[in-house]
Amino acid sequence: MARRVSWFAWFWYVLGALYFIIPLWGTFVFSLQKERGTFSLAAYQSAFADPKFAETFLYSNVMAVLTIIFSLLLVVPTAYWVHLRVPRMRPVVEFITLMPFVIPAIVLVFGLIKTFSRPLTILGVTVLPPLTNSSLSTDFLLVAGYVVLSLPYMYRAVDNGLRAMDVGTLTEAAQSLGAGWGTILWRIILPNLRSALLSGALLTFAIVVGELTIATFLGRPAFGPYLALIGNHKVYEPAALAIVSFGLTWLAMGIIDRVTRGQGGTTTGAH
Amino acid sequence: MATTVQNPPRRPRLTWTWLGLVPFFLFAILFIFLPSASLFIDSFRTLDGGFTFANIAGLFQPPIPESYWLSIRVSAMTAVGGGLLGFFMAYALTVGNLPRWLRPVTLTFAGVASNFAGVPLAFAFISTLGRTGFVTVILRDLFGWNIYGAGFNLYSFIGLSVTYMYFQFPLMLLIMIPAIEGLKRDWREAAENLGASTFQYWWRVGLPILMPSLLGTMLLLFGNAFGAYATAYALTGGTLNLITIQIGAQMRGDVLRNPNLGYAMALGMVVIMAVTILGYSWLQRISERWLK
Numbered sequence: 284m285a286r287r288v289s290w291f292a293w294f295w296y297v298l299g300a301l302y303f304i305i306p307l308w309g310t311f312v313f314s315l316q317k318e319r320g321t322f323s324l325a326a327y328q329s330a331f332a333d334p335k336f337a338e339t340f341l342y343s344n345v346m347a348v349l350t351i352i353f354s355l356l357l358v359v360p361t362a363y364w365v366h367l368r369v370p371r372m373r374p375v376v377e378f379i380t381l382m383p384f385v386i387p388a389i390v391l392v393f394g395l396i397k398t399f400s401r402p403l404t405i406l407g408v409t410v411l412p413p414l415t416n417s418s419l420s421t422d423f424l425l426v427a428g429y430v431v432l433s434l435p436y437m438y439r440a441v442d443n444g445l446r447a448m449d450v451g452t453l454t455e456a457a458q459s460l461g462a463g464w465g466t467i468l469w470r471i472i473l474p475n476l477r478s479a480l481l482s483g484a485l486l487t488f489a490i491v492v493g494e495l496t497i498a499t500f501l502g503r504p505a506f507g508p509y510l511a512l513i514g515n516h517k518v519y520e521p522a523a524l525a526i527v528s529f530g531l532t533w534l535a536m537g538i539i540d541r542v543t544r545g546q547g548g549t550t551t552g553a554h
Numbered sequence: 555m556a557t558t559v560q561n562p563p564r565r566p567r568l569t570w571t572w573l574g575l576v577p578f579f580l581f582a583i584l585f586i587f588l589p590s591a592s593l594f595i596d597s598f599r600t601l602d603g604g605f606t607f608a609n610i611a612g613l614f615q616p617p618i619p620e621s622y623w624l625s626i627r628v629s630a631m632t633a634v635g636g637g638l639l640g641f642f643m644a645y646a647l648t649v650g651n652l653p654r655w656l657r658p659v660t661l662t663f664a665g666v667a668s669n670f671a672g673v674p675l676a677f678a679f680i681s682t683l684g685r686t687g688f689v690t691v692i693l694r695d696l697f698g699w700n701i702y703g704a705g706f707n708l709y710s711f712i713g714l715s716v717t718y719m720y721f722q723f724p725l726m727l728l729i730m731i732p733a734i735e736g737l738k739r740d741w742r743e744a745a746e747n748l749g750a751s752t753f754q755y756w757w758r759v760g761l762p763i764l765m766p767s768l769l770g771t772m773l774l775l776f777g778n779a780f781g782a783y784a785t786a787y788a789l790t791g792g793t794l795n796l797i798t799i800q801i802g803a804q805m806r807g808d809v810l811r812n813p814n815l816g817y818a819m820a821l822g823m824v825v826i827m828a829v830t831i832l833g834y835s836w837l838q839r840i841s842e843r844w845l846k
Contacts, residue, residue: 379582385827389802393820495788507672524674
């Protein structure tokens with residue numbers, strides 16, 4: 284009986300597969316046509332030769348690494364603590380990590396600029412100077428915004444990882460051997476979370492490196508705004524960069540796939 | 555008796571327990587709640603600080619409702635279109651008897667595509683379906699069909715929808731595959747024993763059980779498209795008046811000449827997103843009754 288409906292399955296599968304492949308194939312062929320009448324890698328050479336490419340790409344990679352570090356520092360102890368001591372707080376913490384689905388990036392950056400472009404005062408006392416005045420403090424704001432965007436993926440990855448081990452027993456065993464909290468987190472919990480952390484980190488990386496919205500409005504020289512600029516001025520280079528960026532996303536997802544095989548990893552992002 | 559003995563030493567421990575979550579809550583307050591609260595509060599303020607509903611009323615003055623409506627249409631269109639394509643593809647991969655090796659390849663592809671958004675995605679579609687794009691040229695030169703002459707335009711509603719679909723349907727596919735696999739074999743066998751055809755099984759048993767999950771995921775896709783800015787900006791350069799594009803223009807140069815009206819627009823977006831996500835989690839809870 285299943286064999287009889289197979290044409291139906293094939294029809295939808297082929298339709299979806301074409302939707303996947305045609306834009307990629309089209310972009311790839313298009314990216315090879317910078318020199319008339321022949322296929323060449325000229326668009327790639329020209330794209331990579333622009334010093335701004337390396338500068339902005341490096342900048343975004345540094346921001347991505349900082350985001351991953353801060354996000355891990357924030358999420359791992361919190362998720363661990365929720366698992367171990369305050370499971371009652373799980374819904375609250377989960378709710379907060381899901382806020383980026385309710386507050387889109389454009390609204391988030393709007394609020395960040397509004398709040399941090401003037402001194403932050405609580406009850407008349409100035410707690411923070413304006414953060415948008417220097418590039419260093421704006422970078423800090425950028426990373427904070429990216430950490431917010433990374434929360435749903437990072438928290439879910441870490442939470443899944445913690446579920447897969449017996450946090451309570453491991454902690455008690457370590458404590459009975461005289462380990463402090465730092466040792467427990469660093470030498471017991473983290474090593475057991477390796478694949479979860481790696482997938483959370485790579486997903487964050489994929490989201491952050493080409494991110495446009497927050498970087499543009501904070502006026503930082505990131506890769507996303509650079510890409511958008513190239514798109515306005517060049518014809519074939521954007522196609523080349525799209526292929527490169529697809530390759531990078533593929534690489535990140537491929538590694539996640541490999542390290543979380545059979546664990547039901549979460550590999551979907553929001554836009 | 556035991557409680558009276560245990561109570562005193564418990565108290566300080568409780569405070570310590572809470573301390574562990576302080577950094578996280580502090581971060582959330584500073585970088586999520588404070589920024590959004592300040593937008594919301596000023597949505598209800600006049601320029602000199604008094605309370606008003608004028609900004610909320612302003613949301614119903616042109617051109618703002620048009621922007622919301624365009625965003626809603628694009629999101630609904632790609633949620634339903636991407637949802638159906640993703641669902642049928644998930645169906646094909648699970649119960650469609652396709653060769654087994656297709657599955658891991660397709661899932662990896664879907665994982666990548668659902669994360670492939672923003673500026674590079676816009677570039678890919680410009681290279682493919684733009685005026686001189688790969689497919690546009692092939693259709694024109696080989697088949698004599700000028701899609702731009704026939705009314706297609708990548709930099710319009712339909713073009714943006716086609717582009718958004720690229721990350722929408724893979725997301726649907728990824729979520730629906732486990733849902734379809736959650737359908738128990740017993741249900742199908744029971745239906746067959748009672749003489750149901752494949753169509754009858756799906757129409758009377760399979761689809762009704764999957765429906766909350768199907769609709770819920772479509773709501774997720776709706777929110778996914780509704781909040782998108784980068785793809786639309788890179789594709790249309792800000793000429794298509796989505797609500798996100800409108801907010802961006804307001805941030806760049808106060809085009810509404812009233813900052814508080816800009817904040818109200820952001821508030822309106824968050825309200826729509828919140829309703830969408832609430833609907834999603836409600837439907838999710840219903841679908842968990844049947845599919846674990």
